[in-house]
Amino acid sequence: ESVPYLVRALHSQDGFARYGAVNALGEILKKPEGGGAERQHGLDALVSAMADEDARIQCRAIYSIAAAAIESGDTELAARLVPLFIGALEDPEGKVRLAAATSLGDLGSQASPAVKPLIRRLSDPEPNVQLEAALALSSVGTRPVMMRKSASAAKPKNNNPITSAE
Secondary structure (H helix, E strand, O other), X not given: OOHHHHHHHOOOOOHHHXXXXXXXXXXXXXXXXXXXXXXXXXXXXXXXXXXXXXXXXXXXXXXXXXXXXXXXOOHHHHHHHHHHHHHHOOOOOXXXXXXXXXXXXXXXXXXXXXXXXXXXXXXXXXXXXXXXXXXXXXXXXXXXXXXXXXXXXXXOOXXXXXXXXX
């Protein structure tokens, strides 16, 4: 019953109202019960909020819709989100790329189509995005090639004459 009101609030000029509406929609949509047209309307509104002019609202929409898919057990929704989150990995705002990488990791193996875009994010200008991309890749089930190479190159060499004889 509250979904239509929250969807209307997403069109408010007030960023706080939009943020609150995205948050509330996410909480409502986490519940597996209550599918149908109202649920779809709320999900569509969250997807639209991913394109909000305010990066904070974009992030909240990404996190909320991912949580809705995961906590409701909606694997179909999770599969539909992967391409949207892959697109968000290219956003100019680092925090949006961070939210996308984190959410792809949260989707686990369902995010396997995101492996290549996540690998590209390992060289993101934002260190937090790099870290989340690496974590997401481990959740998806793929150990990034770059991490394997850097891990083997980073093995300490024992140049200590006392312990090197061991």
